[in-house]
Amino acid sequence: MRIGELKLTANIIRQNIIKMLIPAKSGHPGGSLSAADILATLYFQVMRVNPQEPNWPERDRFVLCKGHAAPVLYAALAEKGYFPKEELLGLRQTGRMLQGHPDMKKTPGVDMSTGSLGQGLSAANGMALAGRLDGKDYRVYALLGDGEMGEGQVWEAGMAAAHYKLDNLTAIIDYNGLQIDGRTDDVMSSAPLSAKWQAFGWHVIEADGHDIKKLMAAFEEAQKVQGKPTMLIARTIKGKGVSFMENQAGWHGNAPNAEQSEQALKDLKEEAANLG
Amino acid sequence: MAEKQATREAYGKALVSLGAENPDVVVLDADLSKSTKTADFAKHYPERFFNMGVAEQNLMGTAAGLAAAGKIPFASTFAIFATGRAFEQIRNSIAYPELNVKIAATHAGITVGEDGSSHQAVEDVAVMRSIPNMTVLVPADGEETRQVIKAAAQYKGPVYIRMGRLDVPLLFGEDYHFEIGKANILRDGTDAAIMANGTMVAIAVEAAEELLATGIKVSVVNVASVKPLDVSTIIQVAQRTKAVVSAEEHNIIGGLGSAIAEVLAENAPTPMVRVGISDTFGESGRPQELMEKYGLTKASLIEAVHKVLIRKKK
Ligand SMILES: Cc1ncc(C[n+]2csc(CCOP(=O)(O)OP(=O)(O)O)c2C)c(N)n1
Ligand SMILES: [Mg+2]
Numbered sequence: 001m002r003i004g005e006l007k008l009t010a011n012i013i014r015q016n017i018i019k020m021l022i023p024a025k026s027g028h029p030g031g032s033l034s035a036a037d038i039l040a041t042l043y044f045q046v047m048r049v050n051p052q053e054p055n056w057p058e059r060d061r062f063v064l065c066k067g068h069a070a071p072v073l074y075a076a077l078a079e080k081g082y083f084p085k086e087e088l089l090g091l092r093q094t095g096r097m098l099q100g101h102p103d104m105k106k107t108p109g110v111d112m113s114t115g116s117l118g119q120g121l122s123a124a125n126g127m128a129l130a131g132r133l134d135g136k137d138y139r140v141y142a143l144l145g146d147g148e149m150g151e152g153q154v155w156e157a158g159m160a161a162a163h164y165k166l167d168n169l170t171a172i173i174d175y176n177g178l179q180i181d182g183r184t185d186d187v188m189s190s191a192p193l194s195a196k197w198q199a200f201g202w203h204v205i206e207a208d209g210h211d212i213k214k215l216m217a218a219f220e221e222a223q224k225v226q227g228k229p230t231m232l233i234a235r236t237i238k239g240k241g242v243s244f245m246e247n248q249a250g251w252h253g254n255a256p257n258a259e260q261s262e263q264a265l266k267d268l269k270e271e272a273a274n275l276g
Numbered sequence: 277m278a279e280k281q282a283t284r285e286a287y288g289k290a291l292v293s294l295g296a297e298n299p300d301v302v303v304l305d306a307d308l309s310k311s312t313k314t315a316d317f318a319k320h321y322p323e324r325f326f327n328m329g330v331a332e333q334n335l336m337g338t339a340a341g342l343a344a345a346g347k348i349p350f351a352s353t354f355a356i357f358a359t360g361r362a363f364e365q366i367r368n369s370i371a372y373p374e375l376n377v378k379i380a381a382t383h384a385g386i387t388v389g390e391d392g393s394s395h396q397a398v399e400d401v402a403v404m405r406s407i408p409n410m411t412v413l414v415p416a417d418g419e420e421t422r423q424v425i426k427a428a429a430q431y432k433g434p435v436y437i438r439m440g441r442l443d444v445p446l447l448f449g450e451d452y453h454f455e456i457g458k459a460n461i462l463r464d465g466t467d468a469a470i471m472a473n474g475t476m477v478a479i480a481v482e483a484a485e486e487l488l489a490t491g492i493k494v495s496v497v498n499v500a501s502v503k504p505l506d507v508s509t510i511i512q513v514a515q516r517t518k519a520v521v522s523a524e525e526h527n528i529i530g531g532l533g534s535a536i537a538e539v540l541a542e543n544a545p546t547p548m549v550r551v552g553i554s555d556t557f558g559e560s561g562r563p564q565e566l567m568e569k570y571g572l573t574k575a576s577l578i579e580a581v582h583k584v585l586i587r588k589k590k
Contacts, residue, residue, distance in 0.1 A: 104344070122341065123344060126338040153331075153333040
């Protein structure tokens with residue numbers, strides 16, 4: 001896809017994040033919006049996947065370690081054609097396929113069930129190890145939050161990925177600087193992130209997480225790295241694209257009301273018009 | 277004296293043959309491979325063995341990922357660290373997505389001995405049993421362990437296997453048949469029944485023999501499959517004997533005794549006495565001495581049978 005199209009796709013994903021939260025009346029907009037460009041780049045440019053065959057053994061895998069951002073994953077999967085877009089409106093509702101946090105048994109295209117922070121990277125490691133054992137060339141992608149860095153298991157997994165030289169693994173940190181209780185630097189600082197991951201033996205790339213061209217270049221660089229996993233530290237804005245949500249910790253886990261949704265969609269449509 | 281073997285020892289051997297039979301079997305450990313006996317597998321199949329270091333949460337999560345990509349991972353460490361430290365990883369990354377991970381835990385119970393309470397899981401069966409999608413198996417001897425490992429590998433889904441450190445008598449020959457969800461009646465008697473698993477099975481057999489010499493005929497049921505439980509055999513034996521003693525090297529809260537009591541209370545209320553660790557932590561000591569101190573002996577089983585027989589007569 002061309003950059004312009006990818007930007008538009010990210011915009012549609014953002015609009016659908018807002019649209020799905022309205023009937024759900026709950027959910028996590030902030031960290032979903034911050035990751036929309038990353039997911040658009042992965043699913044529409046970088047990853048080798050086949051929506052017609054979600055469990056295709058040769059596919060690239062994606063683990064949403066920060067599972068609360070499920071809306072961005074669902075919007076990307078629906079856009080890609082894994083399931084009908086109408087399903088998006090059933091988010092978080094009884095008996096529907098789109099759970100509050102990703103469920104690999106219920107939703108086609110979801111490669112790992114997540115929601116409990118800190119666990120996803122370990123599973124991604126396991127998939128990368130299995131791929132290597134089987135002599136397959138698929139790659140594994142894992143998206144973590146910066147608040148998630150507080151979980152000890154992340155660092156266990158970080159150590160293991162470097163130990164096992166998992167160069168078929170690319171992890172991304174959605175470095176939006178916020179978690180639930182406020183700024184990550186105030187709640188529990190994970191700085192200096194880049195130096196930490198380098199010290200853990202990873203190849204580290206820093207990039208603007210909303211610049212699709214830079215993201216594409218970063219993923220390309222990661223594919224060339226040998227003998228090391230790659231950590232892409234993607235600087236992002238939590239709530240990106242919705243004026244009143246940007247950089248507000250308060251929009252971590254609240255759905256917008258009718259009026260707010262209208263404003264949010266207006267913001268996003270304006271952006272789309274400027275792109276188009 | 278009967279020949280002895282620790283169930284962990286049998287596990288190590290079973291893994292090596294499993295490795296030869298099935299190339300999808302992979303093994304993970306957390307810096308305890310010499311104790312859990314996965315080191316044998318590591319020697320035979322180094323490319324399929326992953327030492328995760330002292331990191332049990334990552335051990336379980338990595339096993340989940342391997343299973344998601346089609347492998348059959350056996351994740352091993354001590355029972356306390358597997359089910360305690362990594363409980364939530366087992367719950368959320370393995371059981372909830374129903375991934376094909378075998379949690380093969382050794383050093384369960386107080387027969388860990390000298391290392392003391394920090395290393396003696398007395399609550400692992402209770403916590404594993406309460407997780408949806410989880411199968412819970414507690415083999416009693418080497419042969420049963422061999423069959424349990426094989427059955428676990430053939431079964432698709434998460435399994436918790438509880439094994440011990442201590443050498444225990446070999447009870448079964450190759451004619452023995454273990455099946456997930458099936459209990460085995462080892463001795464038939466109509467006066468009372470002892471339903472046991474793990475280290476308590478050999479002791480239950482001895483108790484039954486001693487009781488027989490005094491004219492009391494006791495059934496012994498080996499309930500290696502705690503979940504799924506062989507409900508029909510348990511009800512049948514309870515209705516026939518009308519007096520049940522459960523026996524396990526585990527806290528009496530939440531383990532085998534609780535599982536049997538749940539079934540009997542709802543289906544066939546039967547006088548019952550639970551023998552187990554009386555809701556207390558263990559301590560350092562020689563395994564045999566600890567088993568005596570915590571009431572896990574032939575004598576305590578005989579006493580329990582007498583107790584339940586009094587209630588049966590009332
Ligand atoms: C183990 C665990 N503890 C707590 C939570 C609750 N929780 C959900 S999101 C979140 C903050 C995450 O912050 P961050 O990783 O920065 O996510 P983002 O900013 O990208 O939304 C917390 C504490 C959880 N889901 N899992
Ligand atoms: Mg954050």
